[in-house]
Amino acid sequence: MAHQALPFAITLDILKRRLPAHLQEPKIGIVCGSGLSTLASALRDVVEVPYSELEGFGTSTVQGHKSSLAFGLLGPGNGIPVVAMLGRFHPYEGHKLSTVVYPIRVLARLGVRNLIITNAAGSLNPKLPVGTIVAIQDHVAIPNMAGPLNPLLGPSLGPEYPRFLPLSNAHSIKLRRLAFLAAHKLGLADDALAEGVYAWVSGPTYETPAEGRFLRAAGADVVGMSTIPEVLAAREEGLEVIVLSLVTNFVVIPDKYRSIKEEVKAELAGKPIEQPPQQVVSHQEVLNVGKQKADVMKDLVAKIIEMIPTD
Numbered sequence: 520m521a522h523q524a525l526p527f528a529i530t531l532d533i534l535k536r537r538l539p540a541h542l543q544e545p546k547i548g549i550v551c552g553s554g555l556s557t558l559a560s561a562l563r564d565v566v567e568v569p570y571s572e573l574e575g576f577g578t579s580t581v582q583g584h585k586s587s588l589a590f591g592l593l594g595p596g597n598g599i600p601v602v603a604m605l606g607r608f609h610p611y612e613g614h615k616l617s618t619v620v621y622p623i624r625v626l627a628r629l630g631v632r633n634l635i636i637t638n639a640a641g642s643l644n645p646k647l648p649v650g651t652i653v654a655i656q657d658h659v660a661i662p663n664m665a666g667p668l669n670p671l672l673g674p675s676l677g678p679e680y681p682r683f684l685p686l687s688n689a690h691s692i693k694l695r696r697l698a699f700l701a702a703h704k705l706g707l708a709d710d711a712l713a714e715g716v717y718a719w720v721s722g723p724t725y726e727t728p729a730e731g732r733f734l735r736a737a738g739a740d741v742v743g744m745s746t747i748p749e750v751l752a753a754r755e756e757g758l759e760v761i762v763l764s765l766v767t768n769f770v771v772i773p774d775k776y777r778s779i780k781e782e783v784k785a786e787l788a789g790k791p792i793e794q795p796p797q798q799v800v801s802h803q804e805v806l807n808v809g810k811q812k813a814d815v816m817k818d819l820v821a822k823i824i825e826m827i828p829t830d
């Protein structure tokens with residue numbers, strides 16, 4: 520889809536007709552990662568609009584991703600109007616990159632200025648065990664660097680959009696400071712919220728051990744199959760962005776490979792070598808950890824939102 524053909528006016532008109540006045544101009548957006556759609560349970564006065572009703576939106580086909588926008592209020596008093604994407608689109612599902620980032624551009628047009636993006640990710644760093652939430656400080660986007668998977672490729676959306684977007688400031692310091700202050704206010708343990716670098720891979724395959732080692736050597740702490748296209752579009756739209764990755768598994772990186780040659784030789788010599796079962800990652804494991812940690816992520820996101828200054 521060429522940028523010029525994006526149906527913003529239609530999508531915005533549908534939303535205007537579906538939403539009560541007090542929810543029409545959310546200032547803060549949330550993207551819910553795999554297994555994290557329950558983040559929306561922190562909202563009051565919720566109105567859910569299925570993606571199927573929204574021109575330009577696709578359908579999320581991944582287990583653990585609902586397909587709707589949830590509008591509601593969060594925080595004390597009258598509350599802050601917020602919109603949550605319950606489910607996202609990944610390029611590996613076959614969605615075009617323009618579709619993957621379309622909801623982010625719609626959120627920007629509704630008035631969202633701060634975006635909290637969550638995801639499930641595999642850990643490459645022994646110091647980031649399963650269950651840790653990682654405030655992303657930087658990213659390595661392999662598909663952007665080595666293939667045509669950059670969502671900003673193509674004609675510019677307009678003269679007000681920078682042709683060459685800087686990314687050295689992609690991950691908001693202001694929002695990351697709020698995240699650590701929020702964790703402190705919630706009394707979370709020091710290691711519950713860490714900092715690290717996210718590697719974006721296209722998926723849908725999980726990493727081979729050699730790929731895991733490669734990403735670690737490239738400076739990444741966690742790896743996932745989403746988020747970075749959303750960050751790029753959000754930055755292009757002028758939003759402040761924070762990414763919170765929930766570590767759901769370790770990427771399998773054994774210290775050394777099993778030598779099948781040695782095993783066969785030992786077997787032939789009548790001294791077979793016992794081997795532990797091979798480890799593999801599964802999406803079910805990812806969803807289970809998402810479920811276990813959804814409440815911590817929800818409390819953290821809600822507290823950050825309460826602390827974002829409103830003008």
Ligand SMILES: O=P(O)(O)O[C@@H]1C[C@H](O)[C@@H](CO)O1
Binds near residue numbers: 552581722746801805
């Ligand atoms: O949408 P997110 O990044 O939270 O989902 C992760 C990446 C893949 O979509 C899936 C792999 O288990 O979980």
